[in-house]
Amino acid sequence: MAKTAIGVIFANLHDENVPELVRRRTMASIPFGGRYRLIDFVLSNMINSGITTVGLMTSNNYRSLIDHIGSGKEWDLARKDGGLILLPPFSERHDKMYTTRLEALSSLTGFLSRRNEKYVVVADCDGVAKFDIADIIDYHESKNADITLVTHYGKVGNRSDFMLVDANEDGRITEIKHTPHVKEGTKADIFINVMVINRQFLLNIVEDSVTHGFTSFESDILIKQLNSLKLYRYDFQGYYAGIDSMAAYYKHNLELLNKEVRDELFGDRDIYTKVRDSAPSKYGEEAVVKNSLISDGCVIEGVVENSILFRGVKVEKGAVVRNSIIMQDNIIGKNTTLNCVITDKNVVVSDQKTLSGCSTLPYFIQKGTRL
16 A cells, blocks of 8 residues: 555646636536546545545636535545645645646645655646556655656547657656657557656756746756656556547547446445535436436436436437537437437536537537527
């Protein structure tokens, strides 16, 4: 277990990936898979690995995130010693809000210097995966590494900020490419924004970076100091879903309709989330539901196929919902047809409407919209 480590989660980094979904929330609080938020996966990975102190840093649009996380009791983080700690988005030295990872890490120096754990596990909320952080820390220790980057071999998406990593047979990183010009869909070892760093080493390099006026953790530390630092990569070979666009968000949500994907994400170890005491879903006499995930509190009187419905969705008689993601408390009116549609929370689509997108460009409806 990773009791010798402290967790740090950045909630707002990568908001630019899905601007439609973060107008009123952070990347961390984007709904996923019917009843979860993106932060649930990284936070559950930490808790399942024995980390009991997690610092959460967010800069804006954090009301829904705070409402979801609360005191952290759902993750067993409502503790007198450690637990879930909300961190301000600016350092003790200045009141400027962070815009880069290095500035964010600089804001953490006061918090980290007061801790005793040997390692820091830093993670963002732009991906969905289930991995054992204790295994990553064991690997980090076995290599006597300064920093271990978690990578996944997969297709490069259309992210605006990413890193590709090359390593030798021993796992030591030999080359890092920061946002290179590569064709979308090219397969490579991609850094998935999870890393393990020695705590005191992190404090030292951040202090050194500030004194030298560095601005980028990726370019000024990892790339420029590649030969002098002991950088290793941990090759994660399980299921990983990178949320780098609306198309990717749509695709990876619907991948949960595949039993093998569900078993890998939700089998063995739990993924925790905020529990709501809702009534079971109700199905009308004429309801037809095929290959879909239906959350609690829904009322379905129409047809739902190959779709994900979050809590409290109502599908009225004659309505047809196919290949769509319908978020919480939506109402789909009578004789309305939706195909390849993503609706945010509290959307009402009135009777006799027909809306359709496609898998690479799903039709998106903003929160609170009434059509």
